[in-house]
Amino acid sequence: MTDPKVYLLDGGTLVIDESDVHWHINAGNPVRFPVYSVLVEHRDALILYDTGFDLDHVNAVLPFELPLQTPEQTIPAQLAACGFSPDDVDIVVNSHFHFDHVGGNKHITKAATLVHKEELRHxxxxxxxxxxxxxxxxxxxxDVTYRPISGDYEIVPGVWLFETPGHTIGHYSLLVELENDRSMLFCGDAAYTRTTLEKEWIAGFHLDPTKSVEAIRRLNYLARTRDADIYPSHELASFQEWKLAPHYYGG
Structure with a gap:
């Protein structure tokens, strides 16, 4: 079986206070963080996990997050860099529906949207x-077509969603199994940073802090038992070490 190709799409950056990156830690220290999406080119489907933020929306509603996004960092441009168009995407999965994870969904009009039913309600x-x-x-x-799901869910062979609630009620993390390399575990906002995973420091934005800690522990367990490298969501130092589209992992 051919490994899927996994592309990391650069969606620009935002700014929040460090006390929101790690709850109650180092208030008054602004932190610029990356926003990225994951494109999985699998033999059975082209899957997009998260779609970043919409620049106009953030400038209008959350300008204090100081968005930086070039035209080349939009979802249509990032897909084009990988040789695809929005119409080529078969399945969209949002880790959750916060604004910095859904901004490009409106461009993906022909895909099915896998959605945790509780997340949509919230x-x-x-x-x-x-x-x-x-x-x-x-x-x-x-034009959206929802496919409601709950619990852990295998999208296509070797591409898994694992429930990791706490940040939001229906949060999903993504595991992509690679035969010829270590698997890739994308945390979504269940873990903003490596420190989150090491010290169990949750983010300042959450629905349930106790479940947020449980989600961190589950991610560490999955990484250990599934032989996976962990990719946190919003840490610039980690992001700068990764291969970005049009380069890819697997294949």
């Missing part, structure tokens, strides 16, 4: 403290 009717996180509802466009 996005539509958020708790008061979740409203800014769920402020971009453009993912719910007229």
């Amino acid at each position: 996005a539509k009717v958020p708790e008061p403290f979740e409203r800014l996180g769920y402020s971009d509802l453009s993912f719910d466009h007229a």
Whole structure:
């Protein structure tokens, strides 16, 4: 069996305070962090995990996060760099529906959207403290086709979603198994940084802090038992070490 190709798509950067990267740690220290998506070219489907942020939305609603995104860092441009168009994508999966993970969904109009049913409900009717996180509802466009799921889920052979709630109610992390290399475990916002995983320091944005810690422990367990390298979501130092599209892992 041929390994899937895994592309990491660069979606630009945002800024938040370090106390939101690691809850209650080093307040008053702004941190610029990357936003990226994962494109999996599998023999059975072209799968896109997360779609980054929409620059116009962030400038209008969350300008204090100081967004930086070039035209080359949009989802259509990043797909084109890999030889694809938005219409080529078969399946979209969002780790969760916060604005910096759904901004490109509106471009992917022919794909099925795998969605944790509880996550969709919270996005539509958020708790008061979740409203800014769920402020971009453009993912719910007229052409969207939802495929509701729950629990751990194998999308295609060797490409898994694992429930890691806490940051949000229906958060999913992604595991891509590679036969000829170590598997790749993408945390989504269940783990912003390597320190998150090492010290169990959760992010300041969360629905349930206890479940957030449990999710971190589950990620570490999955990495150990599935022989996987872990990819946190929002750490510039880690991101700068990775191969970015059009380069890829696997294949």
